[in-house]
Amino acid sequence: MPARNTVAADPKGVDSGAHFMDGDHALAEGALAAGCRFFAGYPITPSTETAERFAERCPAVGGLFIQMEDEIASATALIGGAWGGQKVMTVTSGPGFSLMMETIGLAATTETPLVIADVQRGGPSTGLPTLTAQQDMMQARWGSHGDYRIIALVPDSPQECFDLAIEAFNLSEIYRVPVFIMTDETVGHMHEKVVIPEAEEIRVVERNWYQGPKGEYRPYRFTGRDVAPMVKAGDGHRFHITGLTHDERGYPALTAEQNDKVVRHLIEKIDSNAESIIRVEEDGIEGADVVVLSYGITSRIAIRAVQEARQAGLKVGVLRLITVWPFCEKKIRELAGKVKAIVVPEINYGQMVLEVERCAAGQCKVVSVNHCGGAVHDPEVILAAIQEAAK
Amino acid sequence: MSSCAPNDAQFRIQNPMAEFLRMERMPHIWCPGCGIGSVVTSMAEAIKNGGHDMDKIAVVSGIGCTGRVAGYVKFDSFHTTHGRAIPFATGLKLANPELKVIVFSGDGDLFSIGGNHFIHAARRNMDLLVICVNNFTYGMTGGQMTPTTPTTANASTTPYGNYEYPFSLPFLADAAGATYVARWTSLNARNITDSISEALNRKGFSFIEVITPCTTLYQRRNRLGDGIDAMQYYHDDADIQHGADTRTVDIGFQGKLKTGKFVDRQKPTYLDAVNTHYANVIGDDYQLYGKTPPEKQAEEEAKRAAAAAAEQADGLEAEYIDEPAECGGDDA
Amino acid sequence: MFFGKLKKAHGKVIINPNWCKGCGYCVKYCPTDVLEMSKGYNAKGYHPPQVKAAADCRDCKFCELICPEFAIYVTSDKEEEQASASA
Numbered sequence: 001m002p003a004r005n006t007v008a009a010d011p012k013g014v015d016s017g018a019h020f021m022d023g024d025h026a027l028a029e030g031a032l033a034a035g036c037r038f039f040a041g042y043p044i045t046p047s048t049e050t051a052e053r054f055a056e057r058c059p060a061v062g063g064l065f066i067q068m069e070d071e072i073a074s075a076t077a078l079i080g081g082a083w084g085g086q087k088v089m090t091v092t093s094g095p096g097f098s099l100m101m102e103t104i105g106l107a108a109t110t111e112t113p114l115v116i117a118d119v120q121r122g123g124p125s126t127g128l129p130t131l132t133a134q135q136d137m138m139q140a141r142w143g144s145h146g147d148y149r150i151i152a153l154v155p156d157s158p159q160e161c162f163d164l165a166i167e168a169f170n171l172s173e174i175y176r177v178p179v180f181i182m183t184d185e186t187v188g189h190m191h192e193k194v195v196i197p198e199a200e201e202i203r204v205v206e207r208n209w210y211q212g213p214k215g216e217y218r219p220y221r222f223t224g225r226d227v228a229p230m231v232k233a234g235d236g237h238r239f240h241i242t243g244l245t246h247d248e249r250g251y252p253a254l255t256a257e258q259n260d261k262v263v264r265h266l267i268e269k270i271d272s273n274a275e276s277i278i279r280v281e282e283d284g285i286e287g288a289d290v291v292v293l294s295y296g297i298t299s300r301i302a303i304r305a306v307q308e309a310r311q312a313g314l315k316v317g318v319l320r321l322i323t324v325w326p327f328c329e330k331k332i333r334e335l336a337g338k339v340k341a342i343v344v345p346e347i348n349y350g351q352m353v354l355e356v357e358r359c360a361a362g363q364c365k366v367v368s369v370n371h372c373g374g375a376v377h378d379p380e381v382i383l384a385a386i387q388e389a390a391k
Numbered sequence: 392m393s394s395c396a397p398n399d400a401q402f403r404i405q406n407p408m409a410e411f412l413r414m415e416r417m418p419h420i421w422c423p424g425c426g427i428g429s430v431v432t433s434m435a436e437a438i439k440n441g442g443h444d445m446d447k448i449a450v451v452s453g454i455g456c457t458g459r460v461a462g463y464v465k466f467d468s469f470h471t472t473h474g475r476a477i478p479f480a481t482g483l484k485l486a487n488p489e490l491k492v493i494v495f496s497g498d499g500d501l502f503s504i505g506g507n508h509f510i511h512a513a514r515r516n517m518d519l520l521v522i523c524v525n526n527f528t529y530g531m532t533g534g535q536m537t538p539t540t541p542t543t544a545n546a547s548t549t550p551y552g553n554y555e556y557p558f559s560l561p562f563l564a565d566a567a568g569a570t571y572v573a574r575w576t577s578l579n580a581r582n583i584t585d586s587i588s589e590a591l592n593r594k595g596f597s598f599i600e601v602i603t604p605c606t607t608l609y610q611r612r613n614r615l616g617d618g619i620d621a622m623q624y625y626h627d628d629a630d631i632q633h634g635a636d637t638r639t640v641d642i643g644f645q646g647k648l649k650t651g652k653f654v655d656r657q658k659p660t661y662l663d664a665v666n667t668h669y670a671n672v673i674g675d676d677y678q679l680y681g682k683t684p685p686e687k688q689a690e691e692e693a694k695r696a697a698a699a700a701a702e703q704a705d706g707l708e709a710e711y712i713d714e715p716a717e718c719g720g721d722d723a
Numbered sequence: 724m725f726f727g728k729l730k731k732a733h734g735k736v737i738i739n740p741n742w743c744k745g746c747g748y749c750v751k752y753c754p755t756d757v758l759e760m761s762k763g764y765n766a767k768g769y770h771p772p773q774v775k776a777a778a779d780c781r782d783c784k785f786c787e788l789i790c791p792e793f794a795i796y797v798t799s800d801k802e803e804e805q806a807s808a809s810a
């Protein structure tokens with residue numbers, strides 16, 4: 001993927017300074033700073049504050065908020081909004097995320113940049129509307145039908161909600177792909193200091209607008225490495241976009257060969273660039289016997305357990321996933337050859353751990369530390385797992 | 392002078408629809424006598440007659456036989472998911488308010504799976520023109536029952552006849568808040584054209600229902616003959632009643648068809664309401680996509696002035712006729 | 724205004740028999756009965772229409788409007804004259 005130039009953020013959307021706010025509000029601020037000017041949403045706990053913040057802020061920032069009739073409409077309006085020329089976002093939680101799945105497939109195959117934040121709560125179904133979970137991690141990856149790729153990021157603090165919102169928009173523009181911010185109720189409702197930098201310090205990837213002559217625009221190129229530039233409706237390119245399997249012109253091309261071309265491109269444009277997309281945070285991995293792999297709010301709890309284990313003399317490393325999809329396969333393969341065990345606490349009955357097991361491929365123990373939501377982990381449980389794994 | 396059949400390549404170029412269709416995709420997939428194509432021609436004719444800037448027109452369809460329209464018309468065009476053409480169009484329109492957005496889709500798409508979106512867009516008076524090809528069936532999937540299938544009609548999922556009560560679409564649209572509502576049959580090609588012209592020249596949520604034959608499924612399954620028989624039915628049983636109370640326009644199986652323009656009222660569109668409201672409560676700090684209300688007003692004024700000037704210039708050139716295309720093919 | 728020169732509108736029908744699916748709408752709804760279905764088949768096995776009374780075409784373009792296949796259009800005589808003049 002050719003490196004994309006960044007520009008300074010539009011100062012109108014940037015509320016610079018130190019704030020005390022929760023993760024949900026920080027998401028809205030991040031979106032505004034990233035240049036998002038269209039937000040379609042439907043209320044759902046624990047995500048609604050993001051929509052409310054955007055609705056409050058957008059009139060003076062030059063954006064538009066619309067409360068749609070449901071999440072299907074919200075997600076679909078985003079694709080329309082993106083092809084209408086805007087950077088677009090919505091926010092939801094499990095039940096709404098489920099409703100959006102068909103539309104996410106349309107966004108994936110039409111290679112439409114958009115950002116969806118899922119402030120996760122306990123499920124299944126209406127589940128625990130006000131209590132935390134990390135149960136939608138696999139749904140983010142596999143939820144829509146067919147083969148495709150998306151990018152998903154997980155913040156562990158309100159500050160990171162702000163930062164990753166900007167990163168999500170940038171990635172969505174670079175790869176023309178839906179990007180998910182898989183946060184959770186605890187981070188969403190946790191108030192902390194959030195520092196919003198000056199606009200010129202915020203680097204924003206602008207849409208790659210097509211510059212060529214009218215009549216020659218091709219919305220797609222199936223290289224598996226990069227993506228075609230975009231246009232917006234109304235600029236005279238008379239382009240066509242369909243959810244059917246399509247050719248470079250965007251016209252339906254309903255053959256197995258073409259579907260293979262399209263799908264492989266969707267997969268490879270992410271996979272072949274995985275190394276530049278993936279961000280993880282590591283601490284004390286070198287020489288560790290046990291590594292605790294976690295993400296989001298759970299990684300903040302895990303730190304406590306790791307500290308205690310280290311005090312007890314165990315060699316414990318920390319790997320925090322910031323990018324969960326694409327998954328850091330290479331890293332886990334290498335790590336699994338060097339450590340005794342990887343301990344994976346997560347607030348679900350074993351989702352990302354399946355990826356860890358797949359990549360570790362039996363080279364080390366992989367220990368799942370699960371519960372099904374409603375609260376964060378008890379650090380003692382993670383500590384016990386570390387101690388057991390270190391044996 | 393006799394008819395003249397040009398070769399295929401010439402026909403694609405010289406056909407007056409060439410401006411409006413992705414000719415390289417013709418011929419289309421629709422069955423013999425299927426009415427969808429006629430409605431597309433009416434739409435093109437209305438756009439041509441209205442002198443609209445074709446670069447600013449966008450067509451959005453859902454899924455179905457009618458949903459394929461978006462793929463054939465040479466505008467910015469979007470073929471979305473089943474039922475979701477209206478929310479897609481809503482996003483498109485709100486992201487780029489200078490667009491004229493036409494939703495062109497089927498009865499099942501717009502009123503079964505997409506019914507909720509329809510009533511809410513109408514309620515908001517979203518500035519969209521929704522054209523529904525109502526063929527009383529799910530054409531694309533093989534002739535199942537839809538929310539408009541008349542009671543007693545046969546469909547593949549009501550093989551012993553339909554026992555449900557159908558929607559009367561104009562009544563639904565009216566009740567939901569649509570500000571323009573008309574119904575025609577596909578035989579009324581000129582009226583459809585006029586209605587679309589009228590709708591394109593107004594703002595707000597406009598709804599045009601076109602009763603159209605699905606020859607292959609609905610006609611055949613109900614032993615109603617072919618397309619010509621459907622047209623005969625429209626000819627015999629349709630009755631133009633402009634301004635009819637929408638509570639009275641429901642359709643029974645092969646029953647009377649009331650057609651005409653039923654509703655035409657003024658109400659601020661969604662975006663007008665947004666703009667007016669925020670200009671009131673927030674004042675000159677309010678802006679949409681970087682433009683404050685005074686800036687936008689100035690812009691619109693300038694656009695109107697430019698349009699008026701262009702019209703004058705057009706008047707001067709009215710006598711000029713484009714070099715016509717020549718028909719040089721073999722005689723059939 | 725030169726009312727003396729006012730002629731009846733007159734059109735020339737152009738048919739692409741290969742696109743036609745033989746629905747018969749153009750034939751049935753031509754107000755002046757210009758067209759008829761031909762006996763011949765096109766490649767898809769449909770009978771496309773043919774012109775039987777060219778002189779009667781009033782250039783109303785209803786056939787063009789109603790044809791679901793975009794398979795028929797009408798050029799007005801005025802355009803035809805221009806064409807022969809420029810040819």
Ligand SMILES: Cc1ncc(C[n+]2csc(CCOP(=O)(O)OP(=O)(O)O)c2C)c(N)n1
Nearest residue numbers: 454455456457473497498499500529530531
């Ligand atoms: C979510 C979803 N459900 C079902 C379908 C299958 N499907 C495709 S088209 C269609 C019905 C279309 O009917 P209508 O809108 O009346 O269009 P027509 O084909 O009659 O023009 C259905 C049910 C689908 N594509 N997507």
Ligand code: SF4
Nearest residue numbers: 422425456530605606
């Ligand atoms: S199945 Fe019915 S609606 Fe679909 S193209 Fe054929 S006639 Fe038209």
Ligand code: SF4
Nearest residue numbers: 753780781783784786
């Ligand atoms: S233009 Fe009118 S008169 Fe001429 S063939 Fe067509 S329908 Fe008949």
Ligand code: SF4
Nearest residue numbers: 743744746747749790
């Ligand atoms: S209306 Fe069109 S498709 Fe039908 S018979 Fe005439 S030319 Fe053929």
Ligand SMILES: [Mg+2]
Nearest residue numbers: 497498526528
């Ligand atoms: Mg239908």
